Amino acid sequence: MAKDMTLWWASGSPPCWRVLIALEEKNLQGYNQKLLSFQKGEHKSKEVTDVNPRGQLPAFKYGDIVINESYGACFFLESKFKSQGTKLIPDCAGSDNNCALIALIMQRMFEGNTLHQKIAEVIMYNWRVPENERHESAFKRLKETLTGELQLWEGYLQKTPGGFLAGENFSMADVIVFPSVAILFHMGLSEDKYPKLSEYYKKLQVRPSIKATWPPTWQETPGQEIFKDI
Template sequence: MARNMTLLWGSGSPPCWRVMIALEEKKLQGYNSKLLSFDKEEHKSQEVFSINPRGQVPSFKHGDIIVNESYATCFYLESQFKSQGTKLIPESTEELNYFLKSAVFVCVCMNKILIFLFCPAAVIFYEYYVPEGERLDSALKRHKDALTSELKLWEEYLHNLGSGSNLAGKSFTLADVVIFPTVATLFRFGLSEKRYPKLAEYYALLRERPSIKASWPPHWLENTKGQDTLKDV
């Protein structure tokens, strides 16, 4: 079933990782998987452009169907394979209520989720992307302050859910598929577990999940030591 699927991806990319988690959860192992090097700019190759005109990953193809946005790909996999693997959108009234609440928090409020997804990258890669002569301490501080504000909201949200909870309650859902790679990236780059204990608890809860372990970024496995970019956030 998965043999007519192709995924072009990069190691450590949260958008790529969430698609890989969704594929694992839907029992769609065996797809055509090609790891591309960002350092070599392989994501700008003709192979990628033939699927994704933006030259970005993840680039996903199922038969003649192409879906290149990670959120859309995850929803596509769930809608096409509802009865297979994990039900990522719960059906029971109680669990669906939790899911919808988290979906509002995670997906509908796009301004907030974009802050949550963008701010870590803005802080982590500021020195990488901004030429030395153009860097401003005030800009980096602004990015860090925005990230800190957003992290506090997530701490409160997880605190209200209670210990041992996924984002939508007891069930693992698309909300977790979407958010976990970003949470993992935060801790990879030195986010303080003591300062954000609820996020740390959520991270520890999910990092042992089979789908997440199976799709763990290869270069993270090769080099288990992360960085300290976010230690002061």
């Protein structure tokens, strides 16, 4: 199965990392992969745009099937390999307990998109906004918005015993959200200000699927301290 799969990815990109973690959790090691560089513009190469016309990473193929959106690829892998590896989303029909759990997993997964966007807006501000359109006040507001967002997540982890985002078991919510939490700490987020997020980060860091997919560039270069005043 895994031999029919190819993933084009970039180191440290949360959307790419989600798919890497999902592949590990579903025991799909042995897939083909190509590590590309955003800095070198390799995501805009013909090889990538042939698979993903948006020229974005990840790009993912399974046989003739193309599924490039990271949420979609993760859902697809769970759906196709339901009974293989870690069960990332439980079945709902029939059991009310599972239904509550599915709802919590979904709620956190999709809130994870808001978290990711707010992180990306801060990281990318100077890169996306031309110099003559930049305002210190706008950048400050983005950082304040992110602070409010992180306080929400700190609160979620306080209220959810078990150490994972949806309770006692690793789930799709962790697949999706962990890479965003990791990039925050990699780029200087204070462990003292966010003790629950920090505990979560350390707990998951040693999970085999996450160790196996740790961004290779992070081992060479320390991150810029973008989030130290968040």
